[in-house]
Amino acid sequence: MSLRNENRKHLEGLCRKFRQDLIKLLHGIQTGHPGGSLSSAEIMTTLYYEKLNVNAKNAKDENRDRFILGKGHAAPMLYLILADLGFFPKEDLVTLRQLDSHLQGHPSAKTTNGIELSTGPLGLGLPAGLGIALAAKLDKKDYTTYVLMGDGELQEGIVWEAVMSASKFKADNLIVIIDNNGVQLDGTLEEIMPMGDIGAKWAAFGWNVLHIDGHDVGAISDAVDTAKTLKGKPTVIVARTVKGKGVSFMEGKSAWHGKPIGKDEYVTAMSELEVAL
Amino acid sequence: MTAVKRAIRDVYGDTLAQLGSENKNIIALDADVGSSSKSIVFGKAFPERYFNVGIAEANMVAMAAGFATTGKIPFANTFAAFMVLRAGDPVRSLIAYTNLNVKLAGTYAGLSDSYDGASHHSIADIAFMRSMPNMTVISISDPVEAELATRAAASYMGPVYLRLSRAEAPVIFDKKTYDYKIGKGVTLVDGSDLTIVATGYMLVKALEAAELLAKKGISARVVNIHTIKPIDRELLVECARQTGAIVTVEEHNVFGGLGSAVAEVLAMHQPVPIEIVGIEDTFAESGDYEKLLGKYGLQAANVVARAEKVVKRKK
Ligand SMILES: Cc1ncc(C[n+]2csc(CCOP(=O)(O)OP(=O)(O)O)c2C)c(N)n1
Ligand SMILES: [Mg+2]
Numbered sequence: 001m002s003l004r005n006e007n008r009k010h011l012e013g014l015c016r017k018f019r020q021d022l023i024k025l026l027h028g029i030q031t032g033h034p035g036g037s038l039s040s041a042e043i044m045t046t047l048y049y050e051k052l053n054v055n056a057k058n059a060k061d062e063n064r065d066r067f068i069l070g071k072g073h074a075a076p077m078l079y080l081i082l083a084d085l086g087f088f089p090k091e092d093l094v095t096l097r098q099l100d101s102h103l104q105g106h107p108s109a110k111t112t113n114g115i116e117l118s119t120g121p122l123g124l125g126l127p128a129g130l131g132i133a134l135a136a137k138l139d140k141k142d143y144t145t146y147v148l149m150g151d152g153e154l155q156e157g158i159v160w161e162a163v164m165s166a167s168k169f170k171a172d173n174l175i176v177i178i179d180n181n182g183v184q185l186d187g188t189l190e191e192i193m194p195m196g197d198i199g200a201k202w203a204a205f206g207w208n209v210l211h212i213d214g215h216d217v218g219a220i221s222d223a224v225d226t227a228k229t230l231k232g233k234p235t236v237i238v239a240r241t242v243k244g245k246g247v248s249f250m251e252g253k254s255a256w257h258g259k260p261i262g263k264d265e266y267v268t269a270m271s272e273l274e275v276a277l
Numbered sequence: 278m279t280a281v282k283r284a285i286r287d288v289y290g291d292t293l294a295q296l297g298s299e300n301k302n303i304i305a306l307d308a309d310v311g312s313s314s315k316s317i318v319f320g321k322a323f324p325e326r327y328f329n330v331g332i333a334e335a336n337m338v339a340m341a342a343g344f345a346t347t348g349k350i351p352f353a354n355t356f357a358a359f360m361v362l363r364a365g366d367p368v369r370s371l372i373a374y375t376n377l378n379v380k381l382a383g384t385y386a387g388l389s390d391s392y393d394g395a396s397h398h399s400i401a402d403i404a405f406m407r408s409m410p411n412m413t414v415i416s417i418s419d420p421v422e423a424e425l426a427t428r429a430a431a432s433y434m435g436p437v438y439l440r441l442s443r444a445e446a447p448v449i450f451d452k453k454t455y456d457y458k459i460g461k462g463v464t465l466v467d468g469s470d471l472t473i474v475a476t477g478y479m480l481v482k483a484l485e486a487a488e489l490l491a492k493k494g495i496s497a498r499v500v501n502i503h504t505i506k507p508i509d510r511e512l513l514v515e516c517a518r519q520t521g522a523i524v525t526v527e528e529h530n531v532f533g534g535l536g537s538a539v540a541e542v543l544a545m546h547q548p549v550p551i552e553i554v555g556i557e558d559t560f561a562e563s564g565d566y567e568k569l570l571g572k573y574g575l576q577a578a579n580v581v582a583r584a585e586k587v588v589k590r591k592k
Contacts, residue, residue, distance in 0.1 A: 031392040072396065097392045099564030099572060105394035120396030121359065122332055152309060155331035156363075185309045186317070186329060192309055193331025254312075 003050065003218045011049060011217040015041045018080045019246045020273045021093075025076060027261040027269075031097050032105070035256040037077040039181040039214070039241040040148060044074075046220040047146060047177075048081050056086035059113050065143045066132050068117045070125025071150035071179060072106040073258070079103055079112075087114035123156030125149065126176065130166045133174035133234075144228065147176045152184030155193050160205070166234040167206035175227045176207075176236040179214060181243035185257045202236045214239025246273055282445045286384055288423035289441055290315025293352060293382075294322045296431050300350065301326075303431060306341055307354045308334045313443075314354040314384040338364035341379045342371035350378055350431060356390065357383030357399035357440060365405065372436045373409040380430050381406075382439045386416075387477065387528030388561050389443035391569045395560040404533025406438040407506045413459060414506040416440040416527075416535075418480040421450040422503060425457035433459055442478045442528075444566060449480060462509035464516075468498035470588055472516035473580060475526040476502050476535045479554075482570075483526050486580035497584055505535055510542050517547040522587040524552045526580055528570075531555035550590035552583040 003011070018041055026032040044067075048054070052065045069078050076096060083090045088102070095101035102111040106120030116132075119125050129147040136143055153159065166174055178198060186192050195201070199209040208230045212219040220239065227235035243257075244250025247269040261269065297303050297319050304326040311317035311329055320327035330337045334355050341351035355364070360383040372379045383402055390397045406414045415430065415437060417423050423441070430437040449465070465480075466487050475483035480501050487497040498520055502509060517523060523543065525536040536553030543549060554574065561573050570576050 097394070097563040099562065099568045101563065103563075104396075105392050105563040106396040108394070108396075118396065120394065121362070152332050155309075155333045157333060157335060184332065185313070186307070186311045189331075192329050193333070 003221045007050065008218055011042070011045055014049065015045050015217070016273065018045065018077060020270060021080050022076055023247065023261065023266065023269045023273065025080070025093060025096060027266040028094065029097055030260040032076050033073040033258045034247070034261065035183065035243040035250055035253070036071055036150060036179065036181070037074045038245045038247065038250065039243045040071070040074050040077055040179045041245065042215045042217050043148060043177055043179060043220055043239055044077055044081055046217045047224070048085060050221050051224050052146070053143065054114070056114065059087060063141055063143055066116050066129070066145045068125045068129045068145070068147045069107055069119055070147050071122065071153055072119030075105065075107050078107065082114040088112065122150065122153040123158045126159055127162035127165070130162055130169070130171055130174060133171045134169055136173055143173070145174050147174070149176060149178050150184070151178055151180045151182065151189055151195060151198065152192070154178070154195055154198065163202060163205045163207065170232055171234045172231050174234045175224060176234070178236060178238050179241050180238050181241040183243040183252060183254050183257070185254060187254045199238050206233055208233050208235040210235065210237045212237060212239050214241035215245060248272060281448045283420040283448065284445045285417055285420060285423045285442045286313070286315045288420045289382065289427055290318035292424045292427040294318045296428065297323045297326065300431070302348060303350045303352065304328070304344055305352045305354065306330060306337045308332055308337045308359070310355055310384070314382065316352070316354040334359045334363035335367055338381070339367040339371055342367055342377050345372070345377040345379045350380070352380045352382055354382045354384065356397060357386035357402045358397055361399070361402045361405045369409055373411045376411045376435055378434055378436070380437050380439060382441060384441040385443045386440045387442060388569050388573065389478065389528070389566060391566040392563050394563040398561055400530045400556050400561070401533065402440065403505055403527070403529045403535065407533070407538060411436055412506065413437045413504065414440070415459065415504050416477040417442065418477050418501060418503060419446050419449040421448060421452045421455060422457065424452070425455060426503065429457060429459050440477060444478055446478055447481060449484070460504045460507050460509060462512040463501040463503070464498060465501060466497070466499040468496040469520055470496045471522040471524060471584055472498040472500055472520045473524045473526060473584065474500045474502055474513070474516070474535070474539055476505060477528055479526040479528055479575065482575065482577045482580055485577035486584060489577060489581050490584055495584060495588060502535060505538055508538050508542060510546065513539055513542050514547045517543050517549040522550050522591050524554060524580060524583050524587055526554045526575070528575060529555050530558055532558055550587050552587045554580055554583050
């Protein structure tokens with residue numbers, strides 16, 4: 001069922017707020033990854049507020065949906081969402097990346113409530129997610145496992161080992177979303193390592209492939225609904241996004257993958273985000 | 278030691294580019310961290326000899342092995358953690374096994390990529406690299422060593438692991454007088470009550486500790502072991518014999534690193550009390566670098582405490 005207009009507005013409002021909070025947070029601590037956090041705002045927000053069956057009050061419910069952030073460096077965006085949903089106090093957010101905080105630079109399942117899997121080293125989220133999805137089948141549970149991946153992350157060989165395995169084991173309860181922002185750390189994918197037609201590659205391994213605008217909350221919601229109806233094969237949603245989305249000088253720039261935000265940059269970014277959307 | 282600081286990785290990148298202009302056989306590879314490792318400096322100067330393979334470390338290192346079989350001198354660059362953990366198989370099965378002339382530059386070693394957290398820290402790389410037959414393992418302590426070690430690695434025939442820090446490090450050595458030789462330890466401070474054996478960024482902490490100990494009336498010798506393998510056995514035995522006690526200091530798990538290497542040598546050739554200062558077999562966490570070093574027991578004060586302990590253990 002498509003998103004109702006008010007839900008769409010609500011999600012868009014949340015994304016705007018999360019973007020502002022993200023810039024504030026990362027400017028405050030002078031470390032962390034703005035680009036890939038901003039590009040995944042709509043994807044993670046739509047999943048957490050519309051799709052995932054998760055509940056902060058019962059975070060370890062064995063029937064919960066599982067969300068795995070393969071591109072672990074987008075942790076700040078995930079933390080903003082988890083705090084908003086009550087997985088941990090919002091006051092914790094300012095301790096991000098500081099000594100003695102449970103909020104690690106990359107998600108840590110050992111320390112932070114709501115984190116399903118420790119990630120950071122790229123490429124490990126998908127195979128681990130596949131293990132979770134196959135366990136659901138063994139246990140006859142109907143939860144869905146979601147893995148959010150970067151497009152540069154797809155360059156790791158282990159990703160294709162997992163793509164192959166998910167297909168063989170018919171993991172139709174596994175949904176992968178690719179944050180296809182076209183940019184990695186050192187430059188654009190085109191410059192560093194072109195991935196060509198990403199959808200065609202996954203299709204060749206036997207996956208269902210959906211293409212959407214990754215900043216359109218309605219499209220994200222619809223694609224997830226469609227994916228859930230597709231049986232017999234895993235589904236990948238290739239979400240076209242813009243790295244650094246919402247902050248003009250960060251958009252499409254690999255330089256903003258993991259750069260500290262300066263004072264003037266902070267002011268400009270915030271003023272753009274005030275009026276955005 | 279001067280107050281002048283330079284980022285070790287900047288010096289490394291500049292040196293690599295300089296080497297590239299001196300020797301056409303030198304090529305460089307990176308796995309999408311060229312702007313962090315600074316291999317990009319080489320890449321800008323010699324785009325046709327620079328191969329950024331994307332986020333694919335194992336592929337990069339296996340490619341480097343192939344290059345080496347044709348007489349090229351490849352420098353492969355990535356974070357130390359991923360050099361060992363992702364590219365471990367080609368490091369062993371292609372490079373170490375056949376003794377190929379590949380240089381493996383592992384940047385962001387130890388806790389130096391402090392804010393990224395335990396997922397990016399590298400506290401097992403020395404243990405892995407040291408247990409690869411044929412591998413030379415070099416750890417870099419200051420900007421001067423960054424240049425000299427990179428040059429030495431380039432002219433050395435055989436596989437070399439260069440352990441590089443993300444940190445801005447104070448200049449310890451004088452480039453004009455430093456006779457840098459692979460496999461040769463360096464005594465920086467003389468002393469008679471114990472020897473502090475340090476490597477990498479921990480050398481600064483060792484020097485600081487020696488000063489603090491002097492104020493307490495304890496005379497500490499300070500030795501820099503920049504080449505962890507092959508280790509300078511002669512120097513270590515001499516220090517053990519003359520000072521009768523050893524404290525090792527490294528930004529690595531206490532298992533399998535410098536401390537282990539020193540203990541292996543001395544247990545067989547000159548047994549004396551040894552204290553191993555390092556990360557106590559635990560994952561660290563995100564945080565400010567110096568604070569992190571404090572919490573995980575790698576500041577000068579920790580070295581001082583262990584030095585006092587080891588001196589008491591002397592008979
Ligand atoms: C195995 C591994 N190699 C290298 C890195 C360093 N690294 C962190 S993020 C990144 C680029 C990621 O690009 P992409 O997957 O496209 O993420 P996004 O654009 O969404 O930020 C790199 C190379 C890493 N975290 N893990
Ligand atoms: Mg990307």
